[in-house]
Amino acid sequence: MIFLRLAFLSIRNRLFTTFLTVISIALSVALLLSVERTRRATEEGFTQAISQTDLIVGARSGPVNLILYTIFNMGSATNNISWKTYEDLKKNPAVEWTIPYSLGDGHHGFRVVATDENFYEHYRFRGNGQVEFAEGKPALGIWDVVLGSEVAKKLHYQLGQKVVIAHGVTHGEGVLLHSDKPFTVSGILKPTGTALDTSLYISLYGMEAVHMDWKNGAAPTKETEIPQDKIKKEDIHIGQITAFFLRTKSRILTLSLQRQINDYQQEPLLAIIPGVTLADLWRSLGYIEQALKMISWMVVAVGLMAMLIALLTGLNERRREMAILRSIGAGPSRITALMVFESFLLTVIGIGCGVGLELSGFFLLRGWLENTFGLYLVGEVFAGREIFYLSITLIAGILIGLIPALRASRLALKDGLSVRT
Amino acid sequence: MNSSSSPVISLRHVEFQYANSTQKTLSIPSFDVNAGEELFLFGASGSGKSTLLEILAGVLTPQSGEVKVLDKNLTKMSSTERDHFRAAHIGYVFQSFNLIPYLSVYENIELPLHLSPERRARLKGQKSKDAIEHLCNELGIQELINKRVTELSVGQQQRVAVARALLGRPEIILADEPTSALDHDHREKFIRLLFQVCEEMNTSVVFVSHDRTLEKLFTRSVSVQSINHVDSSSARLS
Numbered sequence: 078m079i080f081l082r083l084a085f086l087s088i089r090n091r092l093f094t095t096f097l098t099v100i101s102i103a104l105s106v107a108l109l110l111s112v113e114r115t116r117r118a119t120e121e122g123f124t125q126a127i128s129q130t131d132l133i134v135g136a137r138s139g140p141v142n143l144i145l146y147t148i149f150n151m152g153s154a155t156n157n158i159s160w161k162t163y164e165d166l167k168k169n170p171a172v173e174w175t176i177p178y179s180l181g182d183g184h185h186g187f188r189v190v191a192t193d194e195n196f197y198e199h200y201r202f203r204g205n206g207q208v209e210f211a212e213g214k215p216a217l218g219i220w221d222v223v224l225g226s227e228v229a230k231k232l233h234y235q236l237g238q239k240v241v242i243a244h245g246v247t248h249g250e251g252v253l254l255h256s257d258k259p260f261t262v263s264g265i266l267k268p269t270g271t272a273l274d275t276s277l278y279i280s281l282y283g284m285e286a287v288h289m290d291w292k293n294g295a296a297p298t299k300e301t302e303i304p305q306d307k308i309k310k311e312d313i314h315i316g317q318i319t320a321f322f323l324r325t326k327s328r329i330l331t332l333s334l335q336r337q338i339n340d341y342q343q344e345p346l347l348a349i350i351p352g353v354t355l356a357d358l359w360r361s362l363g364y365i366e367q368a369l370k371m372i373s374w375m376v377v378a379v380g381l382m383a384m385l386i387a388l389l390t391g392l393n394e395r396r397r398e399m400a401i402l403r404s405i406g407a408g409p410s411r412i413t414a415l416m417v418f419e420s421f422l423l424t425v426i427g428i429g430c431g432v433g434l435e436l437s438g439f440f441l442l443r444g445w446l447e448n449t450f451g452l453y454l455v456g457e458v459f460a461g462r463e464i465f466y467l468s469i470t471l472i473a474g475i476l477i478g479l480i481p482a483l484r485a486s487r488l489a490l491k492d493g494l495s496v497r498t
Numbered sequence: 499m500n501s502s503s504s505p506v507i508s509l510r511h512v513e514f515q516y517a518n519s520t521q522k523t524l525s526i527p528s529f530d531v532n533a534g535e536e537l538f539l540f541g542a543s544g545s546g547k548s549t550l551l552e553i554l555a556g557v558l559t560p561q562s563g564e565v566k567v568l569d570k571n572l573t574k575m576s577s578t579e580r581d582h583f584r585a586a587h588i589g590y591v592f593q594s595f596n597l598i599p600y601l602s603v604y605e606n607i608e609l610p611l612h613l614s615p616e617r618r619a620r621l622k623g624q625k626s627k628d629a630i631e632h633l634c635n636e637l638g639i640q641e642l643i644n645k646r647v648t649e650l651s652v653g654q655q656q657r658v659a660v661a662r663a664l665l666g667r668p669e670i671i672l673a674d675e676p677t678s679a680l681d682h683d684h685r686e687k688f689i690r691l692l693f694q695v696c697e698e699m700n701t702s703v704v705f706v707s708h709d710r711t712l713e714k715l716f717t718r719s720v721s722v723q724s725i726n727h728v729d730s731s732s733a734r735l736s
């Protein structure tokens with residue numbers, strides 16, 4: 078017990094160097110934890126950009142392409158799926174719900190997605206995050222449009238405002254505008270930190286309606302143009318969609334349904350399990366993660382080096398102390414243990430402060446991070462991996478503490494009861 | 499004073515040489531300290547008296563010969579055994595800086611009890627707090643007990659060091675010029691106080707000094723040169 082007290086009082090006695098040592102360890106631990114937390118939030122944000130969807134189905138292309146244009150608003154579909162096929166698969170007894178997606182139009186660089194009420198009801202991201210309205214209601218009428226939070230913010234749109242969408246353009250300004258058939262903002266979504274924020278949502282009817290008078294991809298002339306007020310929902314015939322999301326009644330049906338869709342005879346289709354493809358995609362981005370991690374480990378090493386330097390430089394002035402302990406019967410191993418215990422204490426206090434620093438920083442900055450970077454944290458505040466990292470840091474601290482400790486006991490042996498220089 | 503003449507310390511044919519030295523520091527054919535004795539060991543600096551003291555404490559081991567302390571041969575012990583032996587049976591007082599600066603006076607005195615169960619056992623059930631207070635009373639430092647070490651004068655520090663050395667009644671006190679940092683009046687007072695407590699506990703004292711004015715206070719006085727057969731003029735300074 079007295080040795081715990083000796084070590085404790087000894088580091089308290091050297092308050093200034095102790096303070097600096099603890100700060101350097103604390104800062105490096107805080108950085109390590111922040112990097113880990115950011116990494117996890119990024120990974121979760123990425124791999125859980127969509128959840129509770131078992132399959133994404135599109136025309137046959139590559140899985141990455143399919144996931145990019147459906148989930149991340151990147152790239153475009155090579156082909157569409159016929160409405161007949163969609164209706165057919167929707168009726169499959171294994172299917173619980175589907176969300177149709179029809180892409181192709183844009184608005185000031187934002188993508189326009191045509192979908193139906195299932196999107197508002199079933200679409201999930203990051204576990205159980207769902208589509209929520211900041212104001213207004215879903216776009217269920219032909220000329221309704223719902224704005225993602227980012228779209229509304231960037232373009233300063235309000236409810237009830239008229240919005241003209243551009244044909245076939247998802248990047249930059251459109252050339253061909255559907256200016257004859259403007260949409261009306263019916264709702265604005267809450268921020269989600271996903272690609273939902275940068276999309277506009279209309280109904281499938283709306284998508285068909287603006288193209289109703291188009292022939293073979295050409296805009297209508299004055300003569301063939303159908304006025305907006307003449308279009309009735311009953312007259313609209315939905316011919317095709319780009320892709321759809323699908324939920325099975327039971328997860329064990331997913332694989333067989335996937336095979337069934339991929340072997341679909343009437344039309345070449347591709348069904349992917351989003352989680353698998355997202356995880357693959359994330360792994361291919363893993364080098365960034367590795368680099369971040371390596372840098373933070375180097376910072377931890379620097380922090381521990383600071384402790385080593387502080388302990389080694391303090392050693393000379395403590396030789397007298399060692400001689401006193403020797404005179405009352407403390408052996409070299411006792412002195413080694415005492416010094417190692419000091420490093421242990423310093424590391425523990427450093428880690429404690431680091432964890433406190435990181436956690437308080439995280440809780441203080443949480444709202445700001447979510448709003449500014451869309452960096453959402455789901456899952457536990459403190460994961461097993463953090464515990465593992467902290468244990469490694471602690472063990473490293475103790476091992477590094479062995480260096481001054483062994484030197485101290487060597488000096489103590491050499492000095493005996495008088496300090497020889 | 500104990501009249502028994504059986505030696506508590508007995509050295510035979512002890513030869514000692516530092517590892518980095520070409521010359522022997524000590525060569526002692528025979529040297530004894532009797533139980534209850536207050537021995538004054540004097541010699542010029544470099545005569546090997548500190549080295550001798552460290553051999554008696556079991557911190558250094560001679561290359562050859564026999565060092566018997568309380569009938570135990572230190573040269574046959576492992577270094578850990580010698581550390582335990584020192585903790586249990588020997589009180590050591592340095593010239594100065596005896597105390598650990600970040601512990602209180604009380605904690606400094608108490609230290610040996612934590613290192614040696616034998617010393618604690620010799621308190622015979624007396625609480626360590628009572629034993630320390632009793633010892634401090636005798637040494638006239640009872641007011642200092644809860645003070646910080648850094649608030650003490652040198653003389654007070656030396657008395658605290660004596661209290662620590664004597665707590666738990668070790669059989670032998672080794673003192674390495676403990677009075678050289680004190681002024682002349684305080685030296686005699688310090689030594690008388692030391693003897694008074696040691697006699698009460700029947701503890702033998704080996705007191706090393708170069709200041710022969712103190713010689714008269716001791717029961718016996720020995721010159722290091724007279725027992726050390728190494729030519730001191732060429733001996734290593736230590």
